[in-house]
């Protein structure tokens with residue numbers, strides 16, 4: 229990757245860390261670490277770590293005697309992760325081909341990445357492979373978009389104003405929202421001792437504008453959808469009306485979230 233392309237990725241990852249992480253992702257880290265039984269002295273891997281918010285929580289929990297590692301596909305995400313926590317081991321790679329030997333971790337965690345893996349069954353098999361016998365995994369994915377009306381309405385807004393490709397790009401993160409699908413993936417990967425629990429959370433963005441702008445400028449281009457500036461401005465203006473119900477007294481956009489956490493043990 230050339231320097232300009234890497235810098236673009238680093239800028240996008242910094243924007244992700246500043247806006248999306250506090251608004252959406254940080255709140256799940258304790259629950260996932262607890263679901264995987266992460267504790268002092270353990271060796272733990274965070275798959276699809278992004279800028280590393282879950283890896284940092286894991287590193288705090290395993291302490292100096294433990295070992296925390298974060299893996300992601302994108303060098304830009306990892307560069308931001310490394311700047312925030314130089315002591316964690318960051319590695320570039322794919323969830324479907326983990327660059328670690330068999331039986332090297334007490335726990336494997338992953339949040340909000342699995343819906344983007346081209347082959348989630350293969351990725352889950354890989355997580356089993358690197359787990360020690362008796363080791364635990366915990367993987368979070370967003371619940372169905374119908375459980376999050378603010379996003380369902382944003383998809384409808386995009387469908388109406390920007391077309392099907394833009395709407396589909398915003399639907400993509402919710403692709404594993406049916407818990408039956410998670411059971412199917414786990415069974416296909418050979419896991420029998422698993423559980424899927426649905427947890428409630430809250431989105432908290434500085435404003436309606438920042439919520440929608442993050443998706444239009446920060447997410448759609450990642451999915452290959454670039455909108456004209458004039459259309460972005462029209463959508464932002466319209467969202468002030470369609471999403472008025474989600475404005476709290478401080479002007480922040482606050483609304484309910486739901487996520488499934490898939491857990492299991494390597495027997």
Ligand SMILES: C[S@@+](CC[C@H](N)C(=O)[O-])C[C@H]1O[C@@H](n2cnc3c(N)ncnc32)[C@H](O)[C@@H]1O
Nearest residue numbers: 253276277278300301302322323339340341344
């Ligand atoms: C929504 S972000 C979540 C990042 C992080 N877990 C968090 O909670 O902030 C999804 C991440 O999955 C990564 N990803 C997507 N497909 C991947 C794959 N096949 N292998 C590894 N990472 C992948 C992306 O690069 C991105 O960093």
